[in-house]
Amino acid sequence: MKTFVLLTLVLLGAATGFAAAPEAKPKPELPKTGMNLARDDGGWINVEVQGVSFVVSFYNARMEPVLADVHHGLVRYAYIAKSRDRSVLTLTDDGMKLTSPSDVKPPHVFRVHLALFNQDPDDLAETFAFSYNAD
Secondary structure, eight states: OHHHHHHHHHHHHHHHHHHHOOOOOOOOOOSSSSSSEEESSSSSEEEETTEEEEEEEEEEETSSSSOOOSSSEEEEEEETTTTEEEEEEOOOOOEEEOOSSOOOOOOOOEEEEEEEEEETOOOOOEEEEEEEEEE
């Protein structure tokens, strides 16, 4: 008799969702496109060519999007077997990204030198150098 009561309670609990675990919040991830680079402070940046512009997005150590903590940047890039180019990166209106106004022509395969600056134009915050290949 005790077995019957216990079995009935277990079945009722399962039928009403009693045993269902709460849904876990999805773990934030860095973008799968562009170049993800670790920062000295434990955060991340993502550098990507979107359309015809460079876009630099900022993430904290938990890989969640955050406001940019720099004022502007400068990107220099050299195409394979072509000339070099450079562009100023400015903050977007929402303060989340730096973007370039220049026309970055395909193929998007080049060597990139990125410098990030604080409010003062002479106050260099960070530099990065990497190969970018979006193709």
